[in-house]
Amino acid sequence: MVRVTTTPTTDGEPTSAPARRGRIDSLVVLCVLLLVAMLAQDQLVSAFDAPAVRTGSTVFVAVCVQAMPFLVLGVLISGLIAAFVPASLLRRVLPRNTAAAVGVAGVAGLALPGCECASVPVARRLMQQGVPPAVALAFxxxxxxxxxxxLVATAVAFPGEPMMVLARFLASLATAVVTGWLWARLGRAEWIAERALRRITPRPGASRWAVFAETARHDLVEAGGFLVLGGLTAAVLNVAVPAAWLTSLGGQLVLGVIVMALLAVVLALCSEADAFVAASLSALPLLPRLVFLVVGPAVDVKLVALQAGTFGRAFAVRFAPLTFLVAVVCAVVTGLLVLGGAR
Known part of the structure; x- marks a missing residue:
């Protein structure tokens, strides 16, 4: 395996540097924790044998198992971009006008079947290849x-409501494009951590496949730890939020929108499974359930953890609230126009 570290030069381009030895990284910590869990399995089970702990453990495992295949897909695509897609090609393909490029990036989301975990490493790699941050964030x-x-999962979950699929598509696309436009106007370069923009440069003579393998390994190790942290947060919040709170929202549209938006952040469901959860909440009108489906893939606790680990905390504390607000507004406006409001 190629060991690569990067250090910036005077012209801003990273160069190869000797890898530091003896450094304890997240992969070592994860292996140690897994080893301890296996050796002390019986003691851990007896110590945490409680219904709430069992429920939280199930949610934690479900979140990580759902997201991990798509995270792997994302880092593989990230590695392919780094190894085989030159920055000059991306600059030729995308419009020079940032506003137009944001729109193209939003439509390009149709081409990547995956959940939000897969898109984070891809967006980072696009930035490293010279794509403007607003364009990468729209994607x-x-x-x-x-x-x-x-979209197919949403159609299956709502067989009697074909307009739900159209409403979700329009509201989600509007969320991506509007957020990209706002970031292009209001975002600052210093809010994104320098490490997120620093390209991995292989040792001289390394093949493209070596670059691909090193890039994918680097992104997986870095993002995997934050996925686990996000899954743990989602598990705790799932146990802490009483399910009975949803039973009183049937006739309160505004309160239902607010609660479902917050619930989407807390539950941290995969975007390819959340439609079935929304469909099961049949006591609620369609509008709050649409808000749930639009907010969830845009901002949830595991995604915020991934973004903070990838782009830095200064980025996450600004981007997450912006995305949440835009997603709620786009979902409500689209729902009123397409679904007929409170149906």
Whole structure:
């Protein structure tokens, strides 16, 4: 395996540097924790044998198992972009006008079937290849919400409501594009951590496949730890939020929209499974359930953890609230126009 670290040069381009030895990274910590869990399995089971703990454990495993295949897909695509797609090609394909490029990136989300975890490493790699951050972020939001698998799953979950699929597509695409436009106007370069923009440069003579393998390994190790952290947060919040709270929302549209938006952040469901959860909440009108489906793929606790680990905390504390607000507004407006409001 190629060991690569990067250090910036005076002209801003990273160069190869000797790898530091003896450094304890997240992969070592994860292996140690897994080893301890296996050796002390019986003691852990007896110590945490409680219904709430069992429920939280189930949610934690479900979140990680749902997301991990798509995270792997994302880092593989990220590696392919780094190894085989030159920055000059991306600059030729995308419009020079940032506003137009954001729109193209939103529509390009149709091409990547995956959840939000897959889009984070891809967006990072696009930035490293010279794509403007606003364009990469529009793709990050669009890919998990408007791809064909998500739309088909929504159609299956709502067989009697074909307009729900159209409403979800339009609201999610609008969320990605509007957020990209706002970030292009209001976002600042210093809000994104320098490490997110620093390209991995292989040792001299390394093949493209070596670059691909090193890039994918680097992204998987870095993002995997934050996925686990996000899954743990989702599990705790799932146990802490009483299910009985939803039973009183049937006739309260505004409160239902607010609660379902917050619930989407807390539950951290995969975008390809959330439609079935929304469909099961039949006591609620369609509008709050649409808000749930639009907000979830755009901002949830595991996605915020991934973004903070990838782009830095300064980015996450600004991007997550912006995305949440835009997603709620786009979902409500689209629902009123397409679904007829409170149906």
């Amino acid at each position: 990050l939001l669009a890919a998990p919400a408007v791809n064909p698998i998500v």
